[in-house]
Amino acid sequence: MSKRFYLTTAIAYPNGKPHMGHAYEAIASDAIARFKRLDGFDVRFLTGTDEHGLKIAQAARDAGIDPRAYVDGTSQPFIDLDRQLGISFDRFIRTTDDDHKALCQQLWQRMAANGDLYLGRYEGWYSVRDEAYYEEAELVAAVDAAGNPVKLSPQGTPVEWTVEESWFFRLSAYADRLLALYAEHPEFIQPTSRFNEMRAFVAGGLSDLSMSRTSFDWGVPVPGSPGHVMYVWVDALANYLTGAGGLDGEWWPADLHIIGKDVTRFHTIYWPAFLMSAGIALPKTVFGHGFVLNRGVKMSKSDGNVVDPAAMAARFGVDRLRWFLLREVAFGEDGSYSDEAIIERTNADLANGIGNLAQRALSMVAKNLGGAMPAPGPSHGAAALAESLTALTEAYFAAMNALQLHRALEAVMLMVNAANGYFAENAPWSLAKTDTQAMANVLHATLDATRRIVLLVQPFVPDSAGRLLDQLGVAADARQFSDFDAVVATGTQLPAPAGVFPRWSEAA
RNA sequence: GGCAGCGUAGCUCAGUUGGUGAGAGCGCCGGAUUCAUAACCCGGAGGUCGGCAGUUCAAAUCUGCCCGCUGCUACCA
CATH class of the missing domain: 3.40.50.620 (HUPs)
Known part of the structure; x- marks a missing residue:
């Protein structure tokens, strides 16, 4: 296939x-x-x-x-x-x-050959100055110089009832076929709320289209x-x-x-x-x-709250913006953004979460193992961690395939929590003083969990994820999802760790 | 007006076909810790589940009414 x-x-x-x-x-x-x-x-x-x-x-x-x-x-x-x-x-x-x-x-x-196009007349209230037709309901009542009531366009320009030659499409003939399509393939329109609206619209009957x-x-x-x-x-x-x-x-x-x-x-x-x-x-x-709204309010020039996405990306960084929009906003729903929300969300998830997880394990490898990737080995809680990562990875894929992007990232963050919990529970910084082998095992498991996490966030923060995978010693040709179980070879020399997701502080 | 949906902790929201004392994240408070980007880990506070009245042994979860909010209601895209 x-x-x-x-x-x-x-x-x-x-x-x-x-x-x-x-x-x-x-x-x-x-x-x-x-x-x-x-x-x-x-x-x-x-x-x-x-x-x-x-x-x-x-x-x-x-x-x-x-x-x-x-x-x-x-x-x-x-x-x-x-x-x-x-x-x-x-x-x-x-x-x-x-x-x-x-x-x-x-x-x-092709549509004409099928007999669905015919020449007819389009009629409506037309404004010559605007070169546009308006609906009856859009017109504004006014009074002309002679004191007679007249109708004007929303822009205040004169309108007149106009008849224009136009080709039409026999949309009316397709209502039944569209309803059959919706019934057979409910996945055709997503999310469900939109599906229901469109089905209701078609069920109400269709007119031919100019x-x-x-x-x-x-x-x-x-x-x-x-x-x-x-x-x-x-x-x-x-x-x-x-x-x-x-x-x-x-x-x-x-x-x-x-x-x-x-x-x-x-x-x-x-x-x-x-x-x-x-x-x-x-x-x-x-x-x-859905729509993303600035502080929950639709943007309009008159309110002076129009935000330039290029400036926003330049200020916060492309990956911060990408992460925020896809993690914070339920895909399909409207969302709200603000500087504060972007900073809070990305600090919590990227800096304190993924970035810190990578950094704390990598720095221990650098200081205690000369930067060489440790071998896998048994450790307390490793099985539970692996089980958790597997289940959450499945949740990630299920969410992605259902276009629930925010759910996918939610699963990723639970993986981060699991890995951080495992790391803290084993306290490898203490093992460094008592049992170097046990420490190495914990570091391996943590780094591998991090590798899996970063593989999964590649679609969302591609640039940062790439740099993080470099630090984790993951070869450029081992970053597909099919490489999920390809652990980094023991002894691989890791580069000196450097934070990929710096914490954002307003003062800096 | 018609049709559809929503209203659950400060904020954003989960809550399968009604049933152990109503949940998560963020925020807040406390504890622990020091590997790490003052991050991480553990614990806690807290809410009449919009309002009223019903159905039921039992309702956030069903029914009715009321209040508040949102979307759709065709030819600008």
């Missing part, structure tokens, strides 16, 4: 700078990608930017430059952020890439229909196919789409319907993660 795994993030809309939400999604997805690679899978990891649509066109016009030049500039910070955060993507797709535009048109033709626009031209042209560009979501969702290698790409179907909970509908209703229409296999799972 081929162990392959294709996962994607949602693609970011680069009409502004990346915020913490982008960093969070990228980091979580990256941890999963790295986990799968360590677990022996061939992984394809796709991320990118969604560069078409009205808002981009407007922003480019406001900036007085060509849309393509505009997105060339605004997509770069997203790429830079990914690189800074160590996101191990295989491709950073941009929807303005030529191969993607070609694929969109192929997808469109699939093209004629009011602006910054998009993928509809084949054979001059003046029409595709609705941005057709273009956006199709990126996953492009990234898989095409309509019949070698990586398709995707195993996992990681998305923000706000775009669940597009990914779990429209997307599978499009694919069914085109006769293409469906992704296995769509996971809608």
Whole structure:
């Protein structure tokens, strides 16, 4: 059986700078990608930017430059952020890439060939100045110069009832098939709360979907229909196919789409319907993660609490930020972050926990054994420790495979507690004076427990874990999960220990 | 308004199909220790399990009502 795994993030809309939400999604997805690679899978990891649509066109016009030049500039910070955060993507797709535009048109033709696209009319309240349609409920009542009541857009611009030619997708014909999909594959939408919402939405009936626009031209042209560009979501969702290698790409179907909970509908209703229409296999799972809020409050420029993730990563270090977001926030739920919370969490887990565990054992090996890795041997409580580590490792894998990233790290921290407890109970610093062999046995068991722990945290703090494994004498080619039982050879010369996870103190 | 969910120790939350005296982490207090990044280890405090009323031999766990909070309720993404 081929162990392959294709996962994607949602693609970011680069009409502004990346915020913490982008960093969070990228980091979580990256941890999963790295986990799968360590677990022996061939992984394809796709991320990118969604560069078409009205808002981009407007922003480019406001900036007085060509849309393509505009997105060339605004997509770069997203790429830079990914690189800074160590996101191990295989491709950073941009929807303005030529191969993607070609694929969109192929997808469109497949849906058309299946009879699911038809030309109709889209009607609504349209603001010429905003180049946008608004819902009746969004309109604001006002009074014109002559004292007559009028309706205005949320931006205060005039709106008029407008009829526009548009291609439509027969989404209404897919409700039953979608409900059957949900019933057969409840894992298709996660977490459960999102699953229930989407199922209820579909059960309430579906209307056909407007699939093209004629009011602006910054998009993928509809084949054979001059003046029409595709609705941005057709273009956006199709990126996953492009990234898989095409309509019949070698990586398709995707195993996992990681998305923000706000775009669940597009990914779990429209997307599978499009694919069914085109006769293409469906992704296995769509996971809608929650939002991370600054001190529990949504970020807004007016509140002055917008946080730049690049600055945050630069300040605390990439691995501290990664660890905090994935350990502190229940994956799937909303979370809150603050400087204090990041410092407290990472000091407790990384400095006092993993880092200190490694340091206390390594320093004893350096001082008492000349830095040579001791041989395994019996010690009090070693069996219980091993049993505990095995059970918790199983819990880690179960949690990871269920996308419960925070649970996986919880299991890791219990392993750290077990190892620290074993170490304290045996007090090797006392054995150093009475029974050097017994001391060496305890140090071996502790270092091996640490090795196992650090192997497991590689997906979360890849850089730090790598440096820690160096210190533990673990060969670069012995860091896969399949190497879990490959103990470091007796006598291996360990480098002089140096703290990998320094404690953060505000004064310093 | 409709549908769904939530409200458990200061904080963040676990609590299977109702049943030994209600839990974890962080924070706090005390003890022990000195290998280690003033870290680690052990122990403790503490909460009317949102409120009221029911069902039951027995409810945080079921039912009803009330209070508070959140999500979804289609074409900006």
